Amino acid sequence: MKEWEKNIRRVIPYVPGEQPAVEKMVKLNTNENPYPPAPGVARVLHELNADTLRFYPDPTISLLVEELARFYGLGRDQVFVGVGSDDVLATAFLTFFNSELPVLFPDITYSFYPVWCQLYRIPYKTQPLDENFRIVREDYYRENGGIILANPNAPTSIYEKLELIDDIVSHNKDSIVIVDEAYIDFADGPSAIELIRKHDNLVIVQTFSKARSMAGMRIGYAMGNPELIKALNDVKYSINSYTLNQTAILAGVEAVKDEAYFRENIKRIVDTRERFEESLRALGFSFPKPAANFVFATHREIPAISIFKALRENNIFVRYFDMPRIDNYLRITIGTDEEMDILTSSLRRIIENYK
């Protein structure tokens, strides 16, 4: 080993869901939205004056911050915007988790959390979900250096009631609690945004990648009390002053403005999910009540890995995690009705052939 190689930070990076380049595939593996973004997004890009691209974008991203603040009924100083919710969460880990005590999160949750801890050398301790993949609130009553909870959780798709979040935050007045609400728009319960007024140590993170159909534009945001938002911005300005490019800022504003399209988009996906739940049950699958744009399902007879591989052979991509406790489950993104019908037919054939 050369001497300079010793100075390199060695990490085990997060592995994103594959982006296969297959024609005519059914892609239900990365929780993308099957419908296009709001029409205003296309318009603003098609009308863009490209000459303005020679200028740096607004480092405060004020147009989009204002639009989000208006949408959620918050102050402009209560909203932080970043390059997707992963960027926002990474910045939040770096900014808020600076204790010697371990950060707490469930054993089964978004697999990026331990990656950020390792990268930034943040001590952490996972707390096991119960046998139904539910959060055990008492596990978060102990001393800690911060807490992060995904709600709805991934990959389980389970939504925990606001009362549980409120209770955990109330028991942790000495640390910062982050609630990762990437999938909240598909849940049948409220966001924890309403708890921001009550708790000054609470940060909510959301994204444009799911309900707003803009994974390709990379926009995420955090909401919380002005002191927390300022701390996030200070760290952001210490990494990269200009994060969102001009197209993302303009497109993001259009997406937030069109609330009718947003509601309609969510309704279509929830309707499809409910229809698909029926089909899955009929085929012998069971799953926690889904509250996101995906279902986390296990079959009573056939191992998940076998189904996963058989679907791949039919150019249908779902997500399989080879990890303890969940290695017999598939995470299936909700696509269009047509895509779910193709998947259902394929699953029926796989199950019949298995017998």
Place this chain on the structure above:
Amino acid sequence: MKEWEKNIRRVIPYVPGEQPAVEKMVKLNTNENPYPPAPGVARVLHELNADTLRFYPDPTISLLVEELARFYGLGRDQVFVGVGSDDVLATAFLTFFNSELPVLFPDITYSFYPVWCQLYRIPYKTQPLDENFRIVREDYYRENGGIILANPNAPTSIYEKLELIDDIVSHNKDSIVIVDEAYIDFADGPSAIELIRKHDNLVIVQTFSKARSMAGMRIGYAMGNPELIKALNDVKYSINSYTLNQTAILAGVEAVKDEAYFRENIKRIVDTRERFEESLRALGFSFPKPAANFVFATHREIPAISIFKALRENNIFVRYFDMPRIDNYLRITIGTDEEMDILTSSLRRIIENYK
């Protein structure tokens, strides 16, 4: 102070050049390009199929990596792409500067370097430039945890010959040396890219914000041996798998493809700079021989701060740094011939009024 406030990472952030919102201003304060990006950039945005924005972008950014590799005659595994060169440099600091020994860089250089060191708790030591703002090579022969040099340097606009870079890297086989070449396209000497073959511990960082007129799109890149590039990518995948959005990837490819436009754009700016140098000299300014799209000038009689303020009153924005050794200098971006004529006339009036 509340208990949770103790867990917040406190930083003194970088302060970017102001983005004034004044009508009819002459904006020469952030080294932006006065000409639009290559025509293909506008075309690809105007023709974008917005439906594709619902998909995550390619996390490997392969289209743009390939185009850059082709342009610079490198392998695809020798190019890393990020959200502007600030993002690339921040990731490089986090990845490569993990020693207990101090990182070395000049006392007068890009003011983001100490900010990244503070953020990531990297020890550093600045080495004074000589009285002509030149790098003293022997200062970099001592033990260190890494070296970063901007060439051409900012805000001095001075280009150091490749022989000096080669010599410093040769004296530092045990650490990683980063050369920040944000302004290299305006220099009358070669990039250090040709030294990559010779030195496996050398990283070159460049940007689309200056010569490619795309500050608003946020694209930067690093080049070096495949092991260094892999280490950068591993850290990137541990922060945010999907950094560049779809529009940035597509627009970036178009900008690199159009080499004729790129060369023409640079030539226009260098021609304007040479004309402006004559005007500045005639007005009593002196400055190091400029090798970037800006000039770093001081007047023989009038304090820089007075000129700065007087220009502002005329809606002409240049950059002033209230810092030791350079507080009597102005950093003036090269705009169009017309903009430089307006600036020259204004400077002439200011100087006449001062007498």
